[in-house]
Amino acid sequence: MPSSETRQRIERRLDELQEHSAREEPGSVDRYYSSWRGYYPPEEAGSERDLFAICVATVDGQVFEAGDSTVGFPLHSLSKVFAYGLALADHGREGVLEHVGVEPSGDAFNSLRFDERNMRPFNPMVNAGALATTALVRGSDAEGQLARILATMRTCAGHDGLEADLATYEAEVAGADRNRGTAYLMRSLGMLHGDVEEILGLYLRQCSVSVTCRDLAVMAGTLAHGGVNPLTVRAALPRKHVRDVLSIMHTCGMYDYAGHWAFDIGLPAKSGVSGGIMMVIPGKMGVAVYSPGLDVYGNSVRGVQVCSEISDRLGLHIFASEDEDAILTPAEPVA
Numbered sequence: 001m002p003s004s005e006t007r008q009r010i011e012r013r014l015d016e017l018q019e020h021s022a023r024e025e026p027g028s029v030d031r032y033y034s035s036w037r038g039y040y041p042p043e044e045a046g047s048e049r050d051l052f053a054i055c056v057a058t059v060d061g062q063v064f065e066a067g068d069s070t071v072g073f074p075l076h077s078l079s080k081v082f083a084y085g086l087a088l089a090d091h092g093r094e095g096v097l098e099h100v101g102v103e104p105s106g107d108a109f110n111s112l113r114f115d116e117r118n119m120r121p122f123n124p125m126v127n128a129g130a131l132a133t134t135a136l137v138r139g140s141d142a143e144g145q146l147a148r149i150l151a152t153m154r155t156c157a158g159h160d161g162l163e164a165d166l167a168t169y170e171a172e173v174a175g176a177d178r179n180r181g182t183a184y185l186m187r188s189l190g191m192l193h194g195d196v197e198e199i200l201g202l203y204l205r206q207c208s209v210s211v212t213c214r215d216l217a218v219m220a221g222t223l224a225h226g227g228v229n230p231l232t233v234r235a236a237l238p239r240k241h242v243r244d245v246l247s248i249m250h251t252c253g254m255y256d257y258a259g260h261w262a263f264d265i266g267l268p269a270k271s272g273v274s275g276g277i278m279m280v281i282p283g284k285m286g287v288a289v290y291s292p293g294l295d296v297y298g299n300s301v302r303g304v305q306v307c308s309e310i311s312d313r314l315g316l317h318i319f320a321s322e323d324e325d326a327i328l329t330p331a332e333p334v335a
């Protein structure tokens with residue numbers, strides 16, 4: 001537990017990071033996404049342009065917040081992490097591997113390409129793979145499956161109020177042609193079984209779960225803490241499967257930018273098209289950033305900048321040498 005002096009210092013540094021990043025105009029914003037409007041260009045953005053939050057949750061249960069940390073946004077692709085973790089808990093590693101691979105695809109998240117050698121989606125972080133893992137979650141019906149996905153997310157966030165936002169869900173359903181096409185194509189190829197509309201609806205509901213940046217940081221903190229929420233000390237996911245989840249986040253979490261991210265930032269992370277990114281520093285902390293301006297890959301521009309800065313300044317890249325690690329050896333002021 002840090003002293004109040006350390007706490008204040010971290011809070012100050014986080015505020016500084018948020019303020020200085022907010023001042024820099026994110027030059028490479030390519031588009032925004034909302035369930036209602038789909039993708040739209042930066043010149044059509046309103047006040048969402050300025051939304052920006054950074055939160056950190058440490059494994060000893062401290063939470064630090066800067067900026068718009070209480071604004072809600074839908075998880076979208078961030079939800080894939082929790083459905084995958086639950087599918088692993090339900091079926092084990094081999095059971096899930098029969099249905100979805102662990103190879104980065106190099107394609108956009110909504111690609112219609114599959115791993116044809118193994119006749120399965122490339123990985124659980126592309127939409128095709130997420131449809132497969134979501135379908136694997138146990139439950140007597142779609143409601144039961146959703147209840148279990150929600151329960152996992154709530155335990156990770158330590159927040160019983162997490163819900164699928166109905167308006168977001170309805171807008172997602174109305175714009176789901178590509179996901180619907182993906183799901184039917186998968187069923188025709190034997191990669192998905194059962195009621196496609198039900199699986200699609202379940203997937204879109206998990207995408208519509210609304211969180212704040214603070215929630216997301218605690219969810220990342222839970223993954224950093226081996227699947228145990230560091231605030232409530234409740235287990236959300238089995239430790240051995242958190243390892244699998246983090247491996248996939250490391251190789252496939254940032255869409256078709258995942259290789260560059262692993263090279264540059266070197267930490268498991270996942271983004272969502274609503275502008276959230278969660279990054280996990282195993283054994284240390286979870287970081288979440290929310291800023292809705294997206295780059296060409298669909299990652300939050302400011303989110304990538306902030307995560308890069310945190311990883312660099314604290315020497316957190318998993319292949320960094322120990323003397324670069326400012327948490328282990330805080331010779332330099334952190335952040």
Ligand code: GLN
Nearest residue numbers: 076077109207272273274
């Ligand atoms: N709901 C979106 C979809 O399924 C989520 C995609 C994303 O966040 N990249 O297409």
